[in-house]
Amino acid sequence: MSSVPLSFPSLPHKFLFLGCFFYFAILQVVNAATPTINVGNISKVEDAAYFRLYYGQTFKVIKNGLDGKSYLLIQNNTRMATRTKYCTTRIKSFVIPLSNYSIDTVFFPVSFFELVGLLGNLKGITSELVASPCVLKLYREGQVGIVNKTDPGQISQFSAYFISNTDQSQACNYATFVPFGEDAPLQRAEWIKYLGVFANLEIRANQVYDTIKENYLCLSGVAANKTSFKPIVAWMEFNDGVWSFTKETYKLKYVEDAGGVNVDDSVNKVTYNISIPDDLEEFHAILCTVDVVIDETYVPDPIAYTVSTFLQNTNVEDHSCFAFLENQSLWRFDKRIQNSTVLVQDWYDGAVSQPQLVLADLIEALFPSGNYTTTYIRNIAKGEGVMAISPEMCERESSTALDPVVVAC
Numbered sequence: 142m143s144s145v146p147l148s149f150p151s152l153p154h155k156f157l158f159l160g161c162f163f164y165f166a167i168l169q170v171v172n173a174a175t176p177t178i179n180v181g182n183i184s185k186v187e188d189a190a191y192f193r194l195y196y197g198q199t200f201k202v203i204k205n206g207l208d209g210k211s212y213l214l215i216q217n218n219t220r221m222a223t224r225t226k227y228c229t230t231r232i233k234s235f236v237i238p239l240s241n242y243s244i245d246t247v248f249f250p251v252s253f254f255e256l257v258g259l260l261g262n263l264k265g266i267t268s269e270l271v272a273s274p275c276v277l278k279l280y281r282e283g284q285v286g287i288v289n290k291t292d293p294g295q296i297s298q299f300s301a302y303f304i305s306n307t308d309q310s311q312a313c314n315y316a317t318f319v320p321f322g323e324d325a326p327l328q329r330a331e332w333i334k335y336l337g338v339f340a341n342l343e344i345r346a347n348q349v350y351d352t353i354k355e356n357y358l359c360l361s362g363v364a365a366n367k368t369s370f371k372p373i374v375a376w377m378e379f380n381d382g383v384w385s386f387t388k389e390t391y392k393l394k395y396v397e398d399a400g401g402v403n404v405d406d407s408v409n410k411v412t413y414n415i416s417i418p419d420d421l422e423e424f425h426a427i428l429c430t431v432d433v434v435i436d437e438t439y440v441p442d443p444i445a446y447t448v449s450t451f452l453q454n455t456n457v458e459d460h461s462c463f464a465f466l467e468n469q470s471l472w473r474f475d476k477r478i479q480n481s482t483v484l485v486q487d488w489y490d491g492a493v494s495q496p497q498l499v500l501a502d503l504i505e506a507l508f509p510s511g512n513y514t515t516t517y518i519r520n521i522a523k524g525e526g527v528m529a530i531s532p533e534m535c536e537r538e539s540s541t542a543l544d545p546v547v548v549a550c
């Protein structure tokens with residue numbers, strides 16, 4: 142789409158250049174304490190590394206550091222809202238609060254919208270491949286329709302169209318939302334503030350994040366004090382005859398915060414081809430040091446993945462030294478799935494917006510109390526199965542906000 146910079150008859154010259162918006166916006170934040178300027182409700186980014194918020198009197202600016210996009214959000218009751226429209230590859234403008242929006246459901250964590258309380262304005266999804274019971278319910282009731290994302294005419298009817306795959310050409314109403322790009326669990330969760338800004342719901346977004354963060358830090362504080370023995374944890378994945386250990390920072394962080402230690406750093410970089418005897422021998426030795434395994438192996442049908450699938454994949458005959466088997470601690474994060482032709486896992490949705498629940502799960506995996514029901518992970522060593530997500534599981538009026546779960550700490 143081409144740029145449509147309209148004129149600003151009522152604005153001073155310094156607005157002629159886009160950069161000035163940011164300059165002006167920063168000034169407003171600096172001056173926020175002075176009584177003459179009312180910036181309304183604001184969110185401050187505390188932990189996230191990849192987005193920034195700036196506030197003006199009648200507008201706000203979001204800068205997404207992962208894809209370099211900026212969004213100029215103009216309050217709907219201002220003159221600027223009717224006069225200003227930006228649509229370049231780097232900056233787009235939106236009139237807020239958004240009256241409606243749609244979502245490209247591919248790997249998109251819709252739970253963030255639920256926590257802010259924005260499902261009432263959701264009008265379109267690109268498929269029913271979502272892990273949220275309440276979105277499925279809205280769809281079944283006809284409140285939310287399926288839109289054809291390759292048809293520009295259908296997408297353009299929404300005030301905003303949110304996507305998480307930034308690797309595509311983007312029309313004027315596209316807005317990217319990429320919490321997955323952050324390196325730590327809390328940083329990912331803080332992206333709720335990014336959405337709050339589009340709806341003037343900063344206060345709500347701040348509350349949700351504060352609640353989640355406080356609970357997360359409390360749980361990790363208790364876990365850190367748990368015991369002198371720190372279990373060794375491996376996130377590992379089997380693909381095409383090769384096992385590999387995860388390098389994803391947020392997963393390693395979860396283990397540390399849950400009071401465990403990750404398998405040695407040198408191991409994290411290596412892959413092991415089970416058809417190569419030397420590789421297999423080394424892989425076997427590493428597994429003998431591990432107390433808890435999280436098997437991330439992707440399979441289209443998680444119901445069929447059991448402990449014997451795991452053992453088959455390892456190709457190790459003598460597993461007598463596997464402490465994680467003896468202690469029955471072999472986990473997968475596909476506990477909550479939608480039963481459809483394409484696998485949809487809540488791990489990529491609800492688990493991103495509520496990391497305190499994932500942390501509580503991991504603490505239970507590392508230090509079993511036998512008294513906590515995990516949300517996202519299941520212990521296949523104990524034969525624990527999956528839970529199919531369905532519209533009936535939506536327990537609230539869909540348009541009301543979802544409250545974050547606070548785990549006893």
Ligand SMILES: *[C@@H]1O[C@H](CO)[C@@H](O)[C@H](O)[C@H]1NC(C)=O
Binds near residue numbers: 180181341342344
């Ligand atoms: C500030 O937040 C309160 C509570 O959420 C809301 O009632 C009010 O409209 C908000 N004000 C602005 C300017 O967004």
Ligand SMILES: *[C@@H]1O[C@H](CO)[C@@H](O)[C@H](O)[C@H]1NC(C)=O
Binds near residue numbers: 217218238240
């Ligand atoms: C601005 O948005 C609010 C909240 O959606 C709405 O009530 C109001 O009518 C809108 N105002 C204008 C001028 O569009």
Ligand SMILES: *[C@@H]1O[C@H](CO)[C@@H](O)[C@H](O)[C@H]1NC(C)=O
Binds near residue numbers: 289290291292293
């Ligand atoms: C979606 O829109 C494109 C472009 O208009 C069209 O070619 C395609 O057939 C549509 N797909 C469906 C399932 O309607």
Ligand SMILES: *[C@@H]1O[C@H](CO)[C@@H](O)[C@H](O)[C@H]1NC(C)=O
Binds near residue numbers: 240241298299
């Ligand atoms: C979304 O809101 C805009 C602006 O109010 C309106 O023009 C459009 O028709 C709405 N679209 C849908 C699908 O409700």
Ligand SMILES: *[C@@H]1O[C@H](CO)[C@@H](O)[C@H](O)[C@H]1NC(C)=O
Binds near residue numbers: 359362363366
């Ligand atoms: C952890 O232990 C230290 C030292 O015993 C104590 O000061 C601290 O309060 C404990 N933290 C938690 C969260 O229990």
Ligand SMILES: *[C@@H]1O[C@H](CO)[C@@H](O)[C@H](O)[C@H]1NC(C)=O
Binds near residue numbers: 381414416
């Ligand atoms: C694993 O090793 C076998 C035997 O050397 C080889 O045929 C296969 O291509 C290797 N797999 C991968 C993914 O490299």
Ligand SMILES: *[C@@H]1O[C@H](CO)[C@@H](O)[C@H](O)[C@H]1NC(C)=O
Binds near residue numbers: 432464465467
């Ligand atoms: C099993 O876990 C307990 C702690 O929960 C630990 O004391 C024990 O050593 C573990 N057993 C094995 C075989 O690792």
Ligand SMILES: *[C@@H]1O[C@H](CO)[C@@H](O)[C@H](O)[C@H]1NC(C)=O
Binds near residue numbers: 444529
């Ligand atoms: C998934 O759906 C299929 C067909 O609708 C059904 O046979 C199967 O039992 C379902 N599985 C679960 C776990 O609900």
Ligand SMILES: *[C@@H]1O[C@H](CO)[C@@H](O)[C@H](O)[C@H]1NC(C)=O
Binds near residue numbers: 510512549
């Ligand atoms: C299990 O949890 C419940 C509620 O959290 C608590 O009342 C009970 O004492 C716990 N039981 C054990 C054995 O820890």
